[in-house]
Amino acid sequence: MTGDMVCPRCRRPQTGNDGRRCTQDNTYFVTRAALAAAGRDAYLGELIGNRYAILERLGMGGMGAVYLGRDEKTGERVAVKFLRDEYAQHKAIRARFVREAEAGVSIDSPYVVGMLDFGVDADRTLYIVMEYCEGWTLRDEVNNNGPFSVRHAREAARQLLRGLADAHDVGLIHRDLKHDNIMFQGSRDKFTARILDFGVVKIDADDTREDGRVLTAAGAMVGSPSYMAPEQIRGLQVGPPADLYALAVVLYEAMTARRLFPVNNYEALLRSSAKRDAPPLLTTGSGELVPPEMNRILQIALAHDPKDRFPDARTMLLAFDQMDMGVHAGPVDLFSDAPGTGLKRRPPELRLVTPAVSGGGGTPARAPVVAASAAAPAAHDEHAPTPAVGVTVSAPAVSAEVSTGIVARGAPTPPQEAATGSVGAIDAPAAGGWQRHAMGLAVYALSAAATYALIRGVVG
Secondary structure, three states: OHHHEEOOOOOOEOOOOOOOEOOOOOOEOEEHHHHHHHOOOOOOOOEEOOOEEEEEEEEEOOOEEEEEEEEOOOOOEEEEEEEOHHHHOOHHHHHHHHHHHHHHHOOOOOOEOOEEEEEEOOOOOEEEEEEOOOOEEHHHHHHHHOOOOHHHHHHHHHHHHHHHHHHHHOOOOOOOOOHHHEEEEEEOOEEEEEEOOOOOOOOOOOOEOOOOOEOOOHHHOOOOHHHOOHHHHOOOOOOHHHHHHHHHHHHHHHHHOOOOOOOOOHHHHHHOOOOOOOOOOOEOOOOOEOOHHHHHHHHHHOOOOHHHOOOOHHHHHHHHHOOOOOOOOOEEOOOOOOOOOOOOOOOOOEEEEOOOOEOHHHOEOOOOEEEEEOOOOOOOOOOOOOOOOOEEEOOOOOOOOOOOOOOHHHOOOOOOEEOOEEOOOOOOOOOOOOHHHHHHHHHHHHHHHHHHHHHHHHHO
16 A cells, blocks of 8 residues: 555655655655645645645535645545635634634534634635545435435435525525535435535625635526525625525526526626516426425425525425415316417317326325316316216326445536436526427326326217
């Protein structure tokens, strides 16, 4: 193993007589692979805060770089994040860094990746030390293994809301919640979702350099445009409802495997209206019917005005806890006005009714779709008799889900194929709101047409 280790400063290979440090320059040995990946990195092999040895660079971001480290006091692996120099030298950001890092260290939640320590190094570099987790991001999970079922999305929501509640309790707002900041550990049937980067300082829209210029590109300042709440887009003060808005976008995309608001840069977002309306989510990307209660929760969380959203994470969590997983009976008018379709409302000859049918273990079963004549009693009348004439057809089947284990350091596995075809990707171009659910509606339409033909044959 020693032959694979090298000093990142003098490039001398580690020998059997060496300890963890090079005897020539006192730098910690790192793997050849880590050295090749990072090149002449200033932090590689260094001891930070008199305690944390920097062994490998894990990634780079707009705020700085993240490294694999080792706590020399405990021997445990840790993740160490350094803020970029231009941020570290900014007085307001430094003060906010200390304030938010102190709060971040105090978060004790199984659904938040823990912050262990923070400090200012000898050269005034700001760093934070976080729990090192093996897993991968929620984005990787959806892109590789397909959209979440309603049941799995609800479980992910409940876990993440507990994490948000614990963080909000100590006064922290994430402000950049997205798939890339959520760690997924386990498989679909047994997983833990954990929020990353709580307590990591975010740059606000009014942060400027001492010469008065904007500190950095606007798109990297205040969050990820596709997940930002309207008040955050406008540069207003944000609170817990902004994180709940972002979570609703994440859940919507996790169930559809498509982007909800495909905005790639902050400038384009500012040119467009800050008011973005999410279309109702009728089916998941796998064809599973979405319960009305799930839709109601998402629509509340995605309200344009933060006062119209859930006031806090625990209230939204309660809504998910009490959510009815059944798909209730109710007429679906195929010819109602639909955004982007050009269809005008006209009296339908048939209505599709989706009775509530529950499967075992809380998972909605494949609910039959019953087509009845328009003269039959309305489906919402609980006292109405069951239509005498009807044909039962199967609703869209839920595609098989591919379970995956924990992958070290979030490295994605090669894309896999679901049982019913290729899986969707969040990063794929998004269709319009109505077109998002075209597959599910097409199944309804075909069912209605077939039923209508059968009824005409019987009556004729």
